[in-house]
Amino acid sequence: MVPTSCSRLVSEDPRDRRWGVNRQMGDLRTFSEENRREVGGEYIENDVPAxxxxxxxxxxxLMADAIEAAREPGGRVTVAGYHPSRVWRCRVERAQAVEDLRHAGCWVAFESGGLFDMAKASDRSxxxxxxxxxxxxxxxxxxxxxxxAWRRGKEELS
Structure with missing residues (x-):
């Protein structure tokens, strides 16, 4: 069994309908099953822009749990997300995550495509x-x- 952490972070859901979260988490669960990955946890942030x-x-x-799970002997941890943009959009946060996952020996995978071994410079790049x-x-x-918004405000003042 391979411990896998799934992450789905969805923004802009002011009515808390969770349609995007539910659809994308379902896709991630299917992705994990098809790739024979054990889901070690699901991490959902709805209506919080990345x-x-x-x-x-x-x-x-998610990051703390993935790094901790990677310390277990014989485990290979894959942080899975729906798409890179759903997990990291901020440069600093992404760079820190890549370094942390590199040191932990983790992998990163996306339902939309891509499997990255954080031990390899080419994959990190x-x-x-x-x-x-x-x-x-x-x-x-x-x-x-x-x-x-600036233009609308200016027009309203005119």
Whole structure:
């Protein structure tokens, strides 16, 4: 058996309907079954943006649990997420996670594709590149939203 931690972090659910969380967790469970991975825990943060800088206690718990499980003799821990952007959008948080998982000897997998051995520099680099694209996309969206809000405010004052 291979201990696996599943993470699904979903933002923007103001009515707490959890449709995205439920669908993506179901996909992750199927992904784990198909890949013969034992799910060691599920970590869900609903309506907390991964890029906002807000505290993410479930993410912190995921990382701590994965690192602790990796200390067990003979275990191979895979941190699984729906997509890299759902787990890490913040550069600093992602870089720290990659280093922590590297030292722990963990793997990272995504339902949307990709299996990364954190012991390998090339895998860490690929994961960082994917993450950087996600971060840039999030930052561009934030700039567009802020610009639109600024323009609406200016029009209202006119």
């Amino acid at each position: 890029h906002s800088g807000e505290e993410r206690p479930e993410h912190d718990r 690929q994961l960082a590149d994917l993450g950087e694209s996600d971060t840039a996309e999030s930052e561009v969206k934030s700039e567009r939203v802020a610009r639109s």
